[in-house]
Amino acid sequence: MPADAPPSSDVPKLDLLVVAAHPDDAELSVGGTILKHLAAGKAVGVVDLTDGEPTPHGDPETRARETAAASEALGLTWRHNLGLKNRHLEDDHAARAALATVFRLTRPDIVLGHAPTDTHPDHVRAARLTADARFWAKLTKTDLAGQPWSERGGxxxxxxxxxxxxxxxxxxxxxxxxxxxxxxxTGHLEQKLAAIRCYESQLTTGRATAFPTLFDDIETRARYWGWATHVTHAEPLGSGESVGVGDLFHLN
Amino acid sequence: MPADAPPSSDVPKLDLLVVAAHPDDAELSVGGTILKHLAAGKAVGVVDLTDGEPTPHGDPETRARETAAASEALGLTWRHNLGLKNRHLEDDHAARAALATVFRLTRPDIVLGHAPTDTHPDHVRAARLTADARFWAKLTKTDLAGQPWSERGGxxxxxxxxxxxxxxxxxxxxxxxxxxxxxxxTGHLEQKLAAIRCYESQLTTGRATAFPTLFDDIETRARYWGWATHVTHAEPLGSGESVGVGDLFHLN
Amino acid sequence: MPADAPPSSDVPKLDLLVVAAHPDDAELSVGGTILKHLAAGKAVGVVDLTDGEPTPHGDPETRARETAAASEALGLTWRHNLGLKNRHLEDDHAARAALATVFRLTRPDIVLGHAPTDTHPDHVRAARLTADARFWAKLTKTDLAGQPWSERGGxxxxxxxxxxxxxxxxxxxxxxxxxxxxxxxTGHLEQKLAAIRCYESQLTTGRATAFPTLFDDIETRARYWGWATHVTHAEPLGSGESVGVGDLFHLN
Amino acid sequence: MPADAPPSSDVPKLDLLVVAAHPDDAELSVGGTILKHLAAGKAVGVVDLTDGEPTPHGDPETRARETAAASEALGLTWRHNLGLKNRHLEDDHAARAALATVFRLTRPDIVLGHAPTDTHPDHVRAARLTADARFWAKLTKTDLAGQPWSERGGxxxxxxxxxxxxxxxxxxxxxxxxxxxxxxxTGHLEQKLAAIRCYESQLTTGRATAFPTLFDDIETRARYWGWATHVTHAEPLGSGESVGVGDLFHLN
Amino acid sequence: MPADAPPSSDVPKLDLLVVAAHPDDAELSVGGTILKHLAAGKAVGVVDLTDGEPTPHGDPETRARETAAASEALGLTWRHNLGLKNRHLEDDHAARAALATVFRLTRPDIVLGHAPTDTHPDHVRAARLTADARFWAKLTKTDLAGQPWSERGGxxxxxxxxxxxxxxxxxxxxxxxxxxxxxxxTGHLEQKLAAIRCYESQLTTGRATAFPTLFDDIETRARYWGWATHVTHAEPLGSGESVGVGDLFHLN
Amino acid sequence: MPADAPPSSDVPKLDLLVVAAHPDDAELSVGGTILKHLAAGKAVGVVDLTDGEPTPHGDPETRARETAAASEALGLTWRHNLGLKNRHLEDDHAARAALATVFRLTRPDIVLGHAPTDTHPDHVRAARLTADARFWAKLTKTDLAGQPWSERGGxxxxxxxxxxxxxxxxxxxxxxxxxxxxxxxTGHLEQKLAAIRCYESQLTTGRATAFPTLFDDIETRARYWGWATHVTHAEPLGSGESVGVGDLFHLN
Structure with a gap:
């Protein structure tokens, strides 16, 4: 099954869209940010690039079920799996066109993607793919011969x-x-952990149960970044451009 | 005249306080930020550490008059001159106590001070002094012998x-x-320039009038940082700690 | 039409060669540097990797005409279009061999290429391609089977x-x-802007005419970097290696 | 009472010496590193530059008693208070000579001192004082007129x-x-916390008891840096020079 | 001949494994580190990704002979050539699987690979390939259809x-x-140079013999980094993660 | 004897002025740069802030004699000792005024001073003093009461x-x-070493004679930085501002 974007009729306008290599990456890295903005009334979606399988204790059906449960635990506005090939993710033209299509249909104000440095080859490619697909989403005349998805009419x-x-x-x-x-x-860590726990095949089965567990470490990092910014819990984000702010009192 | 803080009865609670080495430094560097927050209803003050004199075309009276005009052009909530010695600014204990007192009386949520790197010796000291006075402002038992301003009762x-x-x-x-x-x-540059123009003895008299004038360059930098952050005009600020934000949609 | 280098007989020895992803990139980023060195009697060339089309208001013929006009406005010694595929630029072996051939034929002392970070996928690839083709240009025995362009005799x-x-x-x-x-x-900004204005389909048609226009911002950035280095106008360049200088009085 | 070094007869040769602005700084920042090296049989000492008073809930006697208890909880080889003035720490010549003397008498292979950036004025001075006293410790002819502590015979x-x-x-x-x-x-966090708890007047009295307490945050940071370096708990250190290692298997 | 990993029966457990793009890269960059750890009784291997040919003065047979001599001069525990294509190295799935297999068979505690920035295209790819193959080495279920080397049974x-x-x-x-x-x-530079000299076709033939030769520069850099870390000779290494140490006295 | 600037009649206009904490610092760090610019016909001077004594094997007379010899070996246009107190260098107002006077009298286009980070307390102060005196050199009205050197008429x-x-x-x-x-x-290292060797009491007497000697290391570093910038020998310099260049062919 080739990588594919969802049918247009299926897709809401989003405020915030998270692009993750595998189901559970969005929850692990920015689950709290997702919850915070959902609580503020924003429309928040996730596009998982691959199904994340095979894994030692998972299979595609289990993973899909766990992902659905996590989406519900978060209360996501929308989630889609792009069907790219796990372990073999590439920033090729087909993948780029498929993700660009998601951007054009969901029209998010903010996209969150993987950082460009990582040990996971798929994450490194996801970072590049997300940046490139963002640019491709604004292309015109994509139906000309040889242009992105021209075989599908652009x-x-x-x-x-x-x-x-x-x-x-x-x-x-x-x-x-x-x-x-x-x-x-702050105030969203418990629900973040609840969403993460839905990925039982990935994060619980076969894992050590003594301190520090993976869940302990999620709490540690949330508290570390919260400590660093004078709140209880926080998640760090990076930007390739300078950050602007309209009101200094919006920072903490 | 020794460095001195204002009498307590004179001082309002402030939201934002700018600490500047010399009159005109606040306007030149963060005049737009001051205006933006005044427009948003915040109480914004400036404490000038010295009177900035002598200069080639100024004298204390002229400088005071220009400062008053600039304060009015900005619409500042409060301004005070700490009376420290221009060209000889030091982060000594008397200066630190005087500025700490200003912090205790104005109780600002946010302080803006000079960056630690600069070619002006007074600016470098002002940066250190501001950081240290901020810490001293929270000291207790300052009336014990040998403690900050104990000779004045702490x-x-x-x-x-x-x-x-x-x-x-x-x-x-x-x-x-x-x-x-x-x-x-954005929208505050003209008024910033108007406030800066009040310092005629410093920024106009005897200066070249051909492009690029000092005023041209203020516009250039405001536009450069605006360009960098996708708005019309902006001013850059630095933080020694990580910056936190509660809502991604507060960033531009 | 495959990517291709120019015939050897067509190519002068160059002092400075700019490698740009699309026509107009050279002018926008280093138009002043090109003019400065032409004025100093250097032989300066540009190789555009692609034709830059399709774009909203352009077509290949218009773009070629605009590029020719810009080249003339600059007074370039030499310009060549490598014919690689816009929007799909890749650092593949054919592209690398074609660009390496340009380097071998023009033998520039200095190459200027795209920075490795950018939002445009083609620019990111152009940066990698330029670095890699530079290395390939020094290869020997390229006519052995399987070696660069061995099918063309190396x-x-x-x-x-x-x-x-x-x-x-x-x-x-x-x-x-x-x-x-x-x-x-300094002294070359007007001519740089004149060259850029040749790309009417790209930079004027359909663009906002209120401040800040794209042309305003080119002036802003030229002045910003000029301000930073104590001259009127300047363009920033990066180097992956340390920079050496023989005479401190050559720096400003 | 002027700053003073201990009498020579009192001082053992040390392997590791921690220089801290106030009692409790050594324990808070590098308590684990102290314990780790004591456990490995090293001679480890602490020199506190000041007595840390006044504080809201402390007084010199209480502080001295707490410090003694903490030293015992750590099992320190040696501890000394240099008697410099809290809140007014300066890198002056008297302080520098006193600390240099400690270095000459204890002859530590490794000194741990405050980082040069901090919000506490005393910490910033302690960093500079430690670096400068380290250099002064190697001076010769210190008994010449005008040289360090010449009034005491050098x-x-x-x-x-x-x-x-x-x-x-x-x-x-x-x-x-x-x-x-x-x-x-790893394995020393509990004892580190026990030593820190000795400073009841500083770290417990009058402090919030709900999560996250100061003790919670010490655990968080120890785990964060442990997580970052693949062990259970760790403490971060900085070096102004490159770090050398003889055996890669000594790193974790 | 496709890229290939060695047969399982041929491969010892290694403590340290160097992954180099071409024969001689391991010796040039980390020859001293290899010798230091061999002298400490560690099992140290090298996997060369390509045969490094063609070069101006080399050929595959000569290069193989020189490599064997260098391996003997070092006293390597194990060396293997992965047979990837010189000048065309890519981080493709076949290469990644082949190198991942080497990791699974040799099970090194520490891998040394190329830095991600370099002018040599093969070195840049080798850096990426090594990082990605390291991750792939831990994959499970690699025998499923479409998974790494499933055509070979995973x-x-x-x-x-x-x-x-x-x-x-x-x-x-x-x-x-x-x-x-x-x-x-320190103490291993002469033997490092001896090993490097085995690559006569690469590093001696046709090279300038006046100061500074390539061998002079190897000595210069070894001394520079030794100077920087207070020993006689050293080699620099980088890490994408923070470095941990158990005992401060293991650092120099 | 208080710090003092030379009498005006004694001082030539300089192109390049090196400010060094102690005699031999200029030679050790930028001896080659001095020679390079002297050879190009520039007027180059050195101001030593202190006499550098006491040292283990020196005394003021010997040091003065060695300094004179080194100055002659370099062929310096001008050299002056400011008479500040070695080991106790401070960026105080008297020192700042004295050095500012040197700047006003020699009017150098370029000043070279110590880097702000160092282990030597005098070097750290020299860096700050040089930066501050540079700014003070442009002050007006210095004869007003309380202004720099007003007691001497400004x-x-x-x-x-x-x-x-x-x-x-x-x-x-x-x-x-x-x-x-x-x-x-390149071409000036031998003469640099000859000048350095004049400081026999500092750099030869009592020093180890086995490799690597201090002289070996000067050669190593000169070659290291030469290697890094594609010449034979070089010296590194830093700038707090961006560096501008008029002609790319002036860089190597």
Whole structure:
């Protein structure tokens, strides 16, 4: 099954869209940011690039069920799996066109994607793919011969460049991030953990249960970044561009 | 005349306080940020550490008159001159106590001070002095022998640590800042320039009138940082700590 | 039509060669540097990797005509279009061999290429392609089976490694560059703007005419970097290696 | 009472010496590193520059008693209070000579001192004082008129430059450190916390008891740096020079 | 001949494995580190990704003979050539699977690979390939259809993630490294040079014999990094993660 | 004897002025740069801030004799000792006024001073003093009561801001510099070493004679930076501002 974007009729306008290599990456890295903005009334979606399988304790059906449960635990506005090939993710033209289509249909104000440094090859490609697809989403005349998805009549929807792209760090590389800013997720950590626990095949089965578990470490990092920014819990994000703010009292 | 803080009865609670080495430094570096927050209804003050004299075309009376005009052009809530010695600014204990007292009396949520790197010796000291006075403002038992201003009965007011300290860059060092964020000052540039023009003895008299004038360059930099953060005009600020934000849609 | 290098007989020895992803990138980023060195009697060329089409208001013929006009406005020694595929630029072996051939034939002392960070996928690939083709240009025995362009008898010309490669920043990513140095282009800005204006289909048609226009911003950035380096106008360049200088009085 | 070094007869040769601005700084920042090296049989000492008073809930006698208890809880080889003036710490010549004397008498292979960036004025001065006293410790002819402590017959002991100086971060500035390396303190966190709890007047009295307490945050940071370096708990250290290692298998 | 991993029966467990793009890269960059650890009784291997040919003065047979001589001069535990295509190295799935297999069979505690920045296209790809193959080495279910080397029954050996990956700098890019640490190779430089001299076709034939020769520069750099870390000779290494250490006295 | 500037009648206009904490610092750090510019016909001077004594094997007379010999070996246009107190160098107002006077009298286009990071307390102060005195050199009305050297009738000469200030690294801190640029000193190393050898009491007497000697290391570093910038020998310099260049062919 080739990578594919959803049919246009299926897709709501989003405020915030998270692009994740595998189901559970969005929850692990920015679950709190998702919840914070949903609580503020924003429309928040996730596009998973692959199904994340095979894994030692998972299979596609289990993973899909766990993903659905996590989406419900978060209360996501919309979620879609792009069907790209796990372990073999590439920033090729087909993948780029498929993700660009998602951007054109969901028209998010803000996209969150993987950081460009990671130990997971798929995450590194996801970072590049997300940046490139963002640019492709604004192309015109995509139906000309040889242009993106011209064989399908060009990219659906209207040209659109998502105004903001920030990146999140995943847990594979224990690099110390120098975040551009941290998002205050105080009050949302429990629900973030609840969503993550839905991925039982990935994060619980066969894992050590003594301190520090993977769940302990999610709490540690949330508290570390919260400590660093004078709130209870936070998640770090990076930006390739300078960050602007209209009101200093919006920062904490 | 020794450095001195204002009498307590004279001082309003402030939201934002700018600490500047010389009159005109606040206007030049963060005039737009001041105006933006005044327009939003915040109480904004400036404490000038010295009177900035002598200068080639100024004298204390002229400078005071120009400062008053600039304060009015900005619409400042409060302004005070700490009476420290221009060209000889030092982060000594008397200066630190005097500025700490200003912090305790004005109780600002946010302090803006000079960046630690600059070519002007007074600016470098002002940066250190501001950081240290901020810490001293929260000291207790300052009336014990040998403690800050014990000879005056200790620091006035209640212990208070201004929660945020950001720094601004002045024009002496043509270092390329790597700002932590930029403040959108779109719509406030004209009024900023009007306030700056009040310092005629400093910024107009005896200066070249051909492009690029000092005023041209203020516009250039405001536009450069605006361009960098997708607004019309902006001012860059730095932070020694990570920056937190509660809502991604507050960033531009 | 496959990517191709020019016939050997067509190519002069160059002092400075700019490698740009699309026609207009060279002018926008380093138009002043080109003019400055032409004025100093250097032989300066541009190789455009693609024709830059399709775009909303352009077509290949218009673009070629505009490019010719811009080349004439600059007074370029030589310009060539490598015929690679716009929007699909890749650092593949055919492209690398074609560009390496240009390096071997023009034998530039200095190459200017795209910076490795950008939002435009083609610019990111152009940066990688330029760096890699520079290395390939010095390969020997390229006519052996399986070697670069062995099907054409190997890379034309003699092995040659362009001694210097610097990179320029384009306008897509509003990253604040930390340039290795800035080139003083004082006195050349008007002619740079004149050359840029030749790309009417790209930079004028359908664009906003209110401040700040794209042309206003080119002036702003030229002045910003001029201000930073104590001249009127300048363009920033980066280097992956340390920069050496023989005479301190050559720096400004 | 002027700053003073201990009498020579009182001082053992040390392997590791921690220089801290106030009692409790050593424990808070590098308590685990102290314990780790004591457990490995090293001689480890602490020199507190001041008595840390006044504080809201402390007094000199209480503080001295708490410090003694903490020293015992750590099992320190040696501890000394240099008697410099809290809140007014300066890198003046008397302080520098006194600390240099401690270095000459204890002859530590490694000194740990405050990081140069901090919000606490005393910490910033302690960093500078430690670096400068380290250099002064190797001076000769200190008994000549006008030389360090010439009025006391010059610096006691033989000239000695402590070979290594690393710095630790304290909790006042919530800067994200970029450590040169982290010390694995796995197995020593409980005892570190026990030592810290001895400073009841500083760290318990009058403090909030709800999560996150100061003790919670010490655990969080220890786990964060442990997570980052693949051990259970760790403490970050910085170095102004490159770090060398003889055996890659000594790193974790 | 496709890229290939060695047969399982041929491969010892290694402590340290160097992954080099071409024969001689391992010797040039980390020859001293190899010797230091062999002398300490560690099992050290090298996997060369390509045969490095063609070169101006070499051919595959000569190169193989020189490589064998260098391996003997070093006293390597094991060496293997992966047979990837010189000048055309790519981080494709076949290469990744082949190198991942080497990791699974040798199970090194530490892998040393190329730094991600270099002027040599093969070195840049080798850096990416090494990082990605390290991750792939821990994959499970690699025998499922479409998974790594499923056509060969999946990746041989047990899933294994080499715990540490450090990178070395080669001589092509004269970038000033900011090493995470330097390895003390004092006492091993002569033998390193002896091993390097085995590559006569690469490093002696046709090269200038006046100062500074390539061999002079190897000595210069070894001394520079030794000087920087207070030993006689050293080699710099980088790490994408923070470095941990158990005992401060293991650092120099 | 108080710090003092030379009498006006004694001082030539200089192109390049090196400000060094102690005699031999100028030679050790930028001896090649001095020679290079003297050879190009520039007027080059050195101001030593202190006499550098006491040292283990020196005394003021010997040091003065060695300094004179070194000055002659370099062929310096001018040299002056400011008479500040070695080991106790401070950026106080008297020192600042004295050095500012030197700047006003010599009117150098370029000043070279110590880098702000070093292990030697005097070097750190020299860096700050040089930066501050540079700014003070342009002050007006210095004869007003309380202004710089008003007791002497104000600063001699006309107000003057040396246009450029670059910094050099000394050998005390084995920090890896990230130079803004390196100066090609090819052909001048032997004469640099000859000048350095004049400081026999400092650099030869009582020093180890086995490799690597201090002289070996000077050669190593000169070659390292030469290697890094594609020349034979070089010296690194830093700049607090961006560096501008008029002609790319002036860089190597």
């Amino acid at each position: 990219l659906p929807g209207e040209p659109f460049l998502p105004p903001k792209l920030y990146h999140f760090w995943s847990v594979h590389l224990r690099e110390i991030p120098t975040p551009s800013f941290c998002v205050d997720i | 620091l006035p007011g209640e212990p208070f640590l201004p929660p945020k300290l950001y720094h601004f860059w002045s024009v002496h060092l043509r270092e390329i800042p790597t700002p932590s964020f930029c403040v959108d000052i | 890379l034309p010309g003699e092995p040659f490694l362009p001694p210097k490669l610097y990179h320029f920043w384009s306008v897509h990513l509003r990253e604040i560059p930390t340039p290795s140095f800035c080139v003083d282009i | 610096l006691p002991g033989e000239p000695f430059l402590p070979p290594k100086l690393y710095h630790f971060w304290s909790v006042h500035l919530r800067e994200i450190p970029t450590p040169s390396f982290c010390v694995d303190i | 990746l041989p050996g047990e899933p294994f993630l080499p715990p540490k990956l450090y990178h070395f700098w080669s001589v092509h890019l004269r970038e000033i490294p900011t090493p995470s640490f330097c390895v003390d190779i | 600063l001699p000469g006309e107000p003057f801001l040396p246009p450029k200030l670059y910094h050099f690294w000394s050998v005390h801190l084995r920090e890896i510099p990230t130079p803004s640029f390196c100066v090609d000193i």
